[in-house]
Amino acid sequence: MSTITNIRQAVPDRDDLAEDGGSSIYERLRDDIIHGRVKANERLKVAELASRMGTSTNPVREALQQLRGEGFVIMTPNRGARVRPIDEEFVRDICEIEVLIEPALTRWFVGIVTKSDIEELERLQEEIEALNFGDEMKHSNLDLQFHRLMYDRHYNRHAVDLWVRHRHILWAISRGFPTSLSRQANVLEEHRELIACIRNQDVEGAARAIGRHVEGSGRHIIERMRLDKRHG
Amino acid sequence: MSTITNIRQAVPDRDDLAEDGGSSIYERLRDDIIHGRVKANERLKVAELASRMGTSTNPVREALQQLRGEGFVIMTPNRGARVRPIDEEFVRDICEIEVLIEPALTRWFVGIVTKSDIEELERLQEEIEALNFGDEMKHSNLDLQFHRLMYDRHYNRHAVDLWVRHRHILWAISRGFPTSLSRQANVLEEHRELIACIRNQDVEGAARAIGRHVEGSGRHIIERMRLDKRHG
DNA sequence: GATTGACAAATAATGTACGATCTGAAAGTT
DNA sequence: AACTTTCAGATCGTACATTATTTGTCAATC
Helix, strand or coil: CCCCCCCCCCCCCCCCCCCCCCCCHHHHHHHHHHCCCCCCCCEECHHHHHHHHCCCHHHHHHHHHHHHHHCCEEEECCCEEEECCCCHHHHHHHHHHHHHHHHHHHHHHHHHCCHHHHHHHHHHHHHHHHHCCCCHHHHHHHHHHHHHHHHCCCCCHHHHHHHHHHHHHHHHHHCCCCCCHHHHHHHHHHHHHHHHHHHCCCHHHHHHHHHHHHHHHHHHHHHHHHHHHHHC | CCCCCCCCCCCCCCCCCCCCCCCCHHHHHHHHHHCCCCCCCCEECHHHHHHHHCCCHHHHHHHHHHHHHHCCEEEECCCEEEECCCCHHHHHHHHHHHHHHHHHHHHHHHHHCCHHHHHHHHHHHHHHHHHCCCCHHHHHHHHHHHHHHHHCCCCCHHHHHHHHHHHHHHHHHHCCCCCCHHHHHHHHHHHHHHHHHHHCCCHHHHHHHHHHHHHHHHHHHHHHHHHHHHCC
């Protein structure tokens, strides 16, 4: 019978050294969906996934339920789970929402920012520029710290959670993709302009800057997805 | 195209008499959390819930995982699930997000609206005014149809899903709460103005109208929550 | 005598196994 | 050809085993 061939196999021989390795069933499944290793609308059979993951069915079922809650799989009673397609539209949809949310978060930040906050932003930005996209992981971490400094203290926890989740998804999608030189330059420029607006207490300017930042990021990811799809 | 009435369990069954029958574990748990029948940060023990629901532990675990995915419970490894507090802040947070999203959806709708759409909106509005908040359930359904007509065809399915979920939560919270006369008048007025702006192709006016609509709705719910808390 | 630390028992979460029930589709019947 | 029956495959629910955490007790130390 035809089976899902693209899902990551359970680690065959290296047992117990890396324990779970931090990758739970949930994370592996989510990663497979986000990276398109399982086709859109493909059926996810619990028994099959369980044997593939090397566990029994129960953990798989619970992981699927969690993914259902997050909207990554669609479940119908007595008929199991299907993959929700993670395509360019999905990225576009997320980014469009962020284009609405992040400027709002940023406006608030401009209103409560302190001198030391700005200094910290500048310090992070210097680190980012010094690194110059040399290490994808480090850059991602610095960039996360940069934006987290702006959003973490916001009173609307729900909005911030949404941002965190969206960022997580986008990061998972774009991990491994190279960043074009053009996009690199734009990222640095957008960050610098953002800092300048914040320092000048230019609320609307900061909002516009972050809006462009999000939009550019989304466009870049979509372009990379297209290239990736074409060249395998 | 197949029927759009794909609403899961849209039938509001009010039979609380049968302990095991009727609604699913998931819905009962979610309802308990949203309505504050379980205290904030209270620990949710699977065995206890299972015996209370009259089932074994597995369905409860899966329901909890789904709720975790939706953000209603917080789970920590080997330490179980805790209730996420559903309070006034939560409502405010949701409404603030909707104040950002719904105007964007509305702007798009103004751009694609047809004559028959406007006629349908007006027909629904007439029904709403004729009903005049006589039946909470019917009003809620009509209001849902009203806004669904505007949003359902939007290309950003993710944003629409978010709206649906938020609306669902707010509806569950405010169910049973009476609507003040003042709020009733405002709702009708806001709908009328919204329709007028749409007919006149006044994009920004429509966006402002829906923004006020959402904001007023949120404020009303929060006020009712305060009253409810005070008087038991 | 009160506090702290270790150790044991209880409690609860997590994982495994299996039977019951439902679905989908291919067989067989009119 | 349409309807019914049958059956394999998958989901869903129950029971149990395992593992981790919390709690309670008691002795040792300050």
